[in-house]
């Protein structure tokens with residue numbers, strides 16, 4: 001299988017390497033100065049971490065395998081504190097490194113632990129879910145949740161490299177895989193409409209790691225993300241577009257106590273953002289319907305509980321795009337044309353919610 005390298009520009013440039021057998025590149029990314037490598041991985045997936053630990057050990061580094069709770073349960077202050085203690089016990093210095101292996105929750109956690117240990121050590125991300133490869137592991141946003149909201153604590157800490165071994169995708173549970181499609185579809189609406197055409201051409205195939213267009217979909221979405229974060233790492237402008245659909249999505253995740261998949265919440269959040277765009281006079285009903293239809297075609301949800309609105313509205317106060325009491329949404333002005341909506345009237349927000357409520 002061929003190996004593709006997608007470069008992420010910016011003050012700390014790095015490559016996202018996509019292919020099978022890319023683990024051989026890990027020692028090169030860790031570099032000669034590193035002595036100890038902490039391999040953070042979900043405790044439920046020792047078989048995914050084993051080859052990574054093997055590659056690190058074979059290259060002469062001291063490996064410290066660090067299992068953490070599965071999925072979103074890893075993104076807590078308690079788990080980060082546990083990692084800090086483990087780093088201390090392992091004697092990790094500023095010239096040592098962290099490797100994050102797993103889905104987006106694990107790479108977010110590993111990245112944040114690396115960003116904060118000794119005020120920042122090297123991290124290499126090895127995402128093993130679709131969502132991790134096309135979104136979470138790329139771009140240097142790291143973080144954890146708090147009881148008050150999603151990703152409320154975190155940092156921008158770009159990785160030294162990202163290794164996407166496509167072979168790992170075969171064991172990802174189908175619903176988790178499909179969750180990753182939401183972030184790929186997001187890339188289609190905000191920047192690269194060819195993504196939508198490829199999914200509409202073969203929605204069943206899009207649900208499979210061996211689908212006809214799978215590799216192209218993965219690479220196109222990584223390219224979208226690389227272009228954006230390479231130009232605006234700290235979300236001072238352009239990067240905000242990657243938050244399309246996320247204002248409501250994060251509120252839903254909070255309301256579900258982080259038990260709903262991120263991608264599923266983003267799917268509902270994108271329908272909400274599309275409805276807001278339509279009601280604000282920016283797009284026609286055709287683009288909203290295209291949003292619903294492409295999400296439904298791959299099995300993603302497009303509606304949420306009617307009675308949840310007051311709670312969701314309250315959770316949205318703490319969205320990171322808010323400034324004081326002023327909410328800020330990322331909306332569509334057309335296909336691949338995005339701009340913010342600042343301080344929307346309450347009636348507009350509620351009217352858009354009625355369109356996604358069931």
Ligand SMILES: NC(=O)c1ccc[n+]([C@@H]2O[C@H](COP(=O)([O-])OP(=O)(O)OC[C@H]3O[C@@H](n4cnc5c(N)ncnc54)[C@H](O)[C@@H]3O)[C@@H](O)[C@H]2O)c1
Pocket residue numbers: 042044045048070071072075102103104105106108128129130131132135136137138139140141142151168169170171172173176179180183262263
């Ligand atoms: N930092 C960012 O820019 C960014 C971007 C998008 C999403 N995220 C975050 O990513 C998280 C969602 O990521 P996700 O969808 O990967 O979920 P996840 O990390 O919870 O992983 C989903 C499930 O798949 C399992 N898994 C992982 N790899 C596997 C494999 N190869 N085979 C079998 N099972 C495997 C995990 O253990 C977990 O149970 C959320 O916390 C979200 O906030 C971050």
Ligand SMILES: O=C(O)C(=O)C[C@@H](O)[C@H](O)[C@H](O)COP(=O)(O)O
Pocket residue numbers: 135139141150151183235239240242243246320
């Ligand atoms: O990389 C980004 O920037 C994104 O917004 C990508 C999102 O898909 C991702 O879920 C991100 O973690 C959300 O960021 P947040 O700042 O709203 O927590």
Ligand SMILES: [Zn+2]
Pocket residue numbers: 135183246262266
């Ligand atoms: Zn997301």
